[in-house]
Amino acid sequence: MANAAVPSPTPASGRLSLGTKLAFGAGDMSPGISSIITGFFQALFLTTVAGLSPGAAGLIILISRIWDAISDPLMGVLSDRTRSRFGRRRLWIMLGAIPFGIVYFLLWWVPPVGETARFFYYLAVIIAFDVVFTMVNVPYASLTAELTDNYDERTALNSFRFAFSIGGSLIAGVLHGVLITSFCADTTRCLPEESRQGYLLSAAIFGLIMILPFFWCAAGTREHYTQPAEAKSPPFLVQLRTLLQNRPFLFVIGIYLCSWMALQITQSVIGFYLTFYLQRADMFPLVLLAVQGSAMIFLFVWSAASRRIGKQAVYYSGMCFWIAVMAGLFFLGPDQITLAIVLAALAGVGIATAYLVPWSMLPDVVDLDELTSGERREGIYYGLMAFTQKTCVGLGIALTLQALEWYGFNRDLLPGEQPESALLALRWMIGPVPTLLLIIGMLLVYLYPLTRARHEQIQAELATRRAAR
Numbered sequence: 420m421a422n423a424a425v426p427s428p429t430p431a432s433g434r435l436s437l438g439t440k441l442a443f444g445a446g447d448m449s450p451g452i453s454s455i456i457t458g459f460f461q462a463l464f465l466t467t468v469a470g471l472s473p474g475a476a477g478l479i480i481l482i483s484r485i486w487d488a489i490s491d492p493l494m495g496v497l498s499d500r501t502r503s504r505f506g507r508r509r510l511w512i513m514l515g516a517i518p519f520g521i522v523y524f525l526l527w528w529v530p531p532v533g534e535t536a537r538f539f540y541y542l543a544v545i546i547a548f549d550v551v552f553t554m555v556n557v558p559y560a561s562l563t564a565e566l567t568d569n570y571d572e573r574t575a576l577n578s579f580r581f582a583f584s585i586g587g588s589l590i591a592g593v594l595h596g597v598l599i600t601s602f603c604a605d606t607t608r609c610l611p612e613e614s615r616q617g618y619l620l621s622a623a624i625f626g627l628i629m630i631l632p633f634f635w636c637a638a639g640t641r642e643h644y645t646q647p648a649e650a651k652s653p654p655f656l657v658q659l660r661t662l663l664q665n666r667p668f669l670f671v672i673g674i675y676l677c678s679w680m681a682l683q684i685t686q687s688v689i690g691f692y693l694t695f696y697l698q699r700a701d702m703f704p705l706v707l708l709a710v711q712g713s714a715m716i717f718l719f720v721w722s723a724a725s726r727r728i729g730k731q732a733v734y735y736s737g738m739c740f741w742i743a744v745m746a747g748l749f750f751l752g753p754d755q756i757t758l759a760i761v762l763a764a765l766a767g768v769g770i771a772t773a774y775l776v777p778w779s780m781l782p783d784v785v786d787l788d789e790l791t792s793g794e795r796r797e798g799i800y801y802g803l804m805a806f807t808q809k810t811c812v813g814l815g816i817a818l819t820l821q822a823l824e825w826y827g828f829n830r831d832l833l834p835g836e837q838p839e840s841a842l843l844a845l846r847w848m849i850g851p852v853p854t855l856l857l858i859i860g861m862l863l864v865y866l867y868p869l870t871r872a873r874h875e876q877i878q879a880e881l882a883t884r885r886a887a888r
Contacts, residue, residue: 435567435576442639443566444579446512446559449629450552451584452591453523456625458686459592459707460599461526462816463694464618465541466830468611469529473828475538477820483545484810490553492659495802498558499795506642507798508558508565515554516633520626522548527622529615555633557805561797564782565642568878571726574779578722581774582715583632589711595621596704609700658799661792667869668784668800671777674734674867676807677860678773680814681853685745685766687816688848691823692748696842698834699756706763713767714774721771725779729871734776734864738857741769749850778804780867783874790877790884819848 435443465476494511503510525544530537563576599617603609662668694700717737725733744766751759781804785797826844828837 434569434572439566439640440576440579442636443562443576444583445632445639446555446562446636447580447584448587448632449519450556450559451581451586451588452625452629453519453548453552454584455588455592455686455707455711456595456621457526458683459690459703460595460618462687462820463690464527466820468615468618469537469541470534470611470830471538471541473820473824473830475534476541477817479538479542479545481814481817482542483549484814486546486549490550491557491806492799492802494553494557495561495796495798495800495805496658497798498561499798505637508562508642509637509640511558512555512633512637515551516630518551519555519633520628520630522551523629524622524626527618553802553805557798557802559633559636560778560801560805562640562642563778563801564785564795564797566640568782568786568881573782574722574725574730574775577775577779578718580778581718581771585711585715585718585771585774587632589708589715591625592707592711593704595625596707598624600701658796662788662796662799662803665784665788665791667780667787667867670863670867670869671780671784672803672807673863674780674860675777675804676810677856677863678738678777679807681741681856681860682770682773683814683816684819684848684853684856687819688845691828692845692849693759695828695834695837696845697751697753697756697759700834702756702760705760709760709763710767710770713764714771715767717768717771718775721775725775730776730779731864731867734772735861737769737772737776738861739769741766741773742854742857744769745850745854749846776864780869783869783877786874786877786881787869790880822848 461480462473462476465471465479466473469476471479498507498511501507501510505513522544526541526548530540532540563573563580566576567573598621599614600609601620602616603613689706690700690703693703693706721733721737724736744762747762748759751762781800782797785795785800788800789795822844823841826838826840828841828844
């Protein structure tokens with residue numbers, strides 16, 4: 420591909436326009452929509468609607484995440500090396516937009532075949548969706564470090580990103596919950612053949628909607644850095660080894676792994692918790708509204724707070740909120756649905772920091788890598804970060820489903836009929852297990868070495884180097 424003309428050879432140093440922030444934020448709307456629906460509903464769909472055993476459903480998701488161990492970092496390297504008139508990243512966003520919507524629809528279709536054939540169908544479709552998700556999401560996330568090198572502006576940029584992500588997922592999650600119960604005679608005890616129609620209608624609607632924001636993002640942003648034409652990247656394994664020697668990067672990965680694993684375990688179990696423990700599946704849209712609504716609001720609250728107290732202090736504050744909520748959910752009684760909704764809203768206060776802080780730390784790590792290596796390698800960094808995210812999803816859902824099977828969950832039993840052992844497992848997975856992960860994440864944040872002062876020093880050294888070219 421021919422080299423692209425770019426506005427400047429270095430990332431923009433000043434503030435970004437509102438239009439650029441909005442366009443950038445729009446790029447995470449479709450991944451946010453798909454992630455929230457798959458995160459909250461995929462395990463429930465595969466077991467109670469598609470008719471797979473919990474172990475089989477968990478195995479499908481885990482295998483697909485193993486594939487991501489290859490695809491995400493490779494996509495990062497591929498976008499790093501891309502040269503086109505659309506830049507290194509936006510070309511891939513545009514190429515993957517339409518396949519993204521089509522394959523998403525196929526995730527929610529139940530083929531009229533036996534259980535073994537259904538297993539392989541969902542394995543193939545979920546892997547295909549992972550491929551197109553990687554095609555758009557890794558290059559998109561890599562744009563963050565290329566739009567600005569301002570420490571606080573990057574946090575603000577991620578606020579817009581996750582506002583679109585959470586805002587889209589808020590609307591989608593609530594509407595999806597309404598659609599899948601719209602065909603049910605009794606919304607508290609929806610039969611598989613009834614909810615199947617709702618899943619398919621929702622998939623058609625959101626499959627179409629999710630195509631458009633990618634083109635808005637590609638049209639409204641401009642990359643301010645391109646690798647010099649004469650630069651030759653080292654082999655992939657050499658780059659990977661270098662990245663794994665970047666100590667601040669390992670801390671960011673660890674922080675994100677802990678907070679995102681906690682979130683994915685909670686997401687994958689909340690549908691079971693509401694349906695079989697509280698026996699109020701009809702309240703799922705309201706619970707999701709409470710969680711995502713408060714998270715979207717507090718993205719901007721925490722972003723503003725980080726300018727005053729720093730990213731680390733923001734993370735501690737948010738995690739303390741979240742841990743208190745999970746303790747409440749563990750001790751909640753089956754008849755306390757109102758309190759469950761209140762706790763869901765409080766959980767969003769903490770969940771917002773799990774979205775915001777690790778992703779706002781990552782561009783600073785990329786700057787440190789440029790200082791030490793002389794290259795801008797956003798793609799492979801964000802590829803490994805995306806791999807971490809999807810690994811958390813896969814492990815979280817697989818472990819959750821396997822634990823339910825171990826503790827006696829029966830997909831053929833309706834709410835009120837599940838054994839006490841399965842209900843206790845649900846409570847443990849929505850309380851103590853995520854809490855332990857968040858405590859480990861807080862310890863890693865305390866040890867994280869890349870402070871604001873150190874980042875300013877890195878930027879000064881990079882500016883001196885660029886001026887000397």
